[in-house]
Amino acid sequence: MTRPVGYYVHHQGAGHWQRAVAVARALETLGRPCTLMGTLAGLDTAAAPGPVLDLPDDRLDAGFDGRDGAAERPECLHYAPLGHPGIRARMGRIAAWAAQHDPALMIVDVSAEVALLARLLSVPSLVVRLSGTRTDRPHLEAFRAASRLLAPFPEALDGGAVPDWVRAKTLYGGFLGTAPATAATDEDGRIVVVFGRGGEGGALGPLVQAAAAVPGRDWHVLGPVSGTGAIPANLHLHGWVAEVRPHLASAALVVGGAGDGLVTAVAALGRRFLCLPEPRAYAEQEAKADALERLGAAIVHRGWPDAPAWPGLVARGLALDPGIVRSLAEPDALARTAAAIEAMCREAG
Template sequence: MTRPIGYYVHHQGAGHWHRACAVAGALDRPCAFLGTFAGLDTAGAPGTVIDLPDDRLADGFDGQDGEADRPLSFHYAPLGHSGLRARMARIAAWAAEADPALLVVDVSCEVALFARLLSLPTLVVRLAGTRTDPPHLEAFRSADRLIAPFPEILESETTSDWVRAKTHYAGFLGPGAPVRDGGDGSIAVVFGRGGAGGALADLAAAARAVPDRDWHVLGPVTGEAVTPPNLHLHGWVPDVEPWIARAALVVGGAGDGVVATVAARSKRFVCLPEERGYGEQIEKARGLARLGAAVMHEGWPDASRWRTLVMEGLALEPARIGSLAEPGALARTAAFIAERAAWWDRRGDAAQA
């Protein structure tokens, strides 16, 4: 019987889930998804879904967060949390029952280290940013290999040689080969699930500053304001690609999903990186700007800046960001995971012979 592959999915936003489904859909082995999936539609998942007990701290939790005496290998290890205890027990039970070939961890230093204690090989997804703290380095050290969901050209200068040597650079795991679309001259503003969304007053001011273009806003918007006629709010949409496809310019954060889609569509991009741990989005945005693949602005711009930012964005050469979308990145990464699983299959067979 073919041993399955496990895929641990972090609960922040929807990007980890979409990436996991895309990669697993290209695998030739059965796959099990482990994580807390509240708020996500998992009905079409290409594999078994194991919804784990939530390990987040509830309001009024009176246990100890353990920060004062937490081991240096952990970012998160509260004491007295029954949800966390049940979560880890469920992961261990699944590993014992399923006998998986390996576990892809996207992302959690604690799960990566726990898998090592279970004698379960891991492929740890390594996000962008400066991740030189002890928990990340120990998780990287414990892994069989690392997977970076971005092109090697965007690698951080702070990344150690030994980490680079363990890394499979997957590239952007987005829609596929670069596609150039016609457009209607509009501006698409994209807010992901992992962020705070946009403020309606700020969006209205931006649209007023550039009144000759329609602004289509995808994702959550908060607050109240009088809106100009060229500002269109769509909220959550099942698929942002049609809006991005016809836009002359895309405005958004530096999350993996948005950047992958923009690159695949060779779209001019004004990148407004959001605050994330370890400078993940800021570092990625700086890399894009350095390559001439995007215009970067930290934080939401003042209304007076929008006309210039739009002009700078429209002056970009779309081929720059399009060149970062590698055809076959998903298939290549799935083949890499399958190769590592087969290697561990052979090693397991030899150890038990």
């Protein structure tokens, strides 16, 4: 019987889940079963190609800000509040699954604690290393515990503060989202604004001002938008959409954060990109945006632009060479990464 892969998926945003599904599908084509596990409430798990293990929530309450409030904590941990039954249950379920199924590998995307748990369970692990400044003790100890590290971005986007031993341990997978559902088409002049699941969404007032500042183009907005008021004829609100890429396929300019899902789609379709990095832990989106800007693959603006800034930003975005961002999308990235993961599984026996 082929030993499975366990894939831990972080709950923040939709990018971790989309990447996990893509990798799991690629592994299934190689005959390697993969169980996706995490706190999956609010996600459509029907896309998973194999078993799904839903874990109890480990957050403290509805207003949880990512900190556990502990005055003291072991230096190898990020998040380990005491007296939380959800944490005991989720760690227990992961351990029970590993004991029952004898996995060849655990992929951890992302959690320092689950990475260390895999090591304690004597299971080889492939720990996902995201963008940003991740040289704190918990990250480095999770990296040491891992058999290998997986960067879900091209090596060209890696930051300069990464220790050499971390780089040497890293498999640069490239962008690992699903293959484009719709190929890029001829541009129709539209500007597409994307608010992802992991952020706070958009506000109607600033969107109205942006559309008024560049009235000669249609603005299409994907994702949640708050507020009420008159909507100009060139502003189209689509709300949450299940598949973003068909809406991006003919865009002259895409506007949005530096989340993995959107950057992957922009690169795959070769769309000009105005990047508005959102606040994230460890400056993840800032680091990615800086790298895109350095390569000439995007125009970057910190924060939502004021109305007078929009004409100039749109003009700069339209002047980008879309071939630069397209060159970051390797057509074989997913297959190559799956093959490397399968090789790790075979080494485990």
